[in-house]
Amino acid sequence: MEIFDQPFSALNTTTLYALLRLRFEVFVLEQQSFYLDTDGRDLEPETRHLWIEDQNQIVAYLRLLADGPDGHCIGRVVTAPQARGKGLGALLVNHVASTTSGPLTLNAQAYLADWYLSLGYEATGEVFDEEDGIPHLPMALKRL
Numbered sequence: 001m002e003i004f005d006q007p008f009s010a011l012n013t014t015t016l017y018a019l020l021r022l023r024f025e026v027f028v029l030e031q032q033s034f035y036l037d038t039d040g041r042d043l044e045p046e047t048r049h050l051w052i053e054d055q056n057q058i059v060a061y062l063r064l065l066a067d068g069p070d071g072h073c074i075g076r077v078v079t080a081p082q083a084r085g086k087g088l089g090a091l092l093v094n095h096v097a098s099t100t101s102g103p104l105t106l107n108a109q110a111y112l113a114d115w116y117l118s119l120g121y122e123a124t125g126e127v128f129d130e131e132d133g134i135p136h137l138p139m140a141l142k143r144l
Helices: 013-030 088-099 110-118
Strands: 003-007 048-054 057-067 071-079 104-109 121-123 135-141
Touching (some): 003 088, 013 071, 057 088, 071 088, 104 110, 110 121, 110 135
Antiparallel strands (some): 104 135, 121 135
């Protein structure tokens, strides 16, 4: 499967719609977390949008933000319900690790901490409540 990687300015309207719909379906409807997902960070010139398609449907996505002069922050990691268990989220997260340098951080939903640990991340702080009301754990990739 191909990984697509584009800044906001390169997204066409059909792709943007599909990305935002997937995020809404999972983060707002499935997780019943009513918050403003479109926070303005998608528009930042340094932000990268990465996704995987299966039969022309977006099935996995993440957003990569610039974080300081040399670092990056992964966010909005989401896999469509029908595509879960196929390793697509790990494929995207590992792709980001292999195509960036410097610090790579994320705020994991706490119930996914073990999954991120298996991908080489480590906790860097205590569990906290994000604006969405879901417990999150700050983590960073242990680079060799």
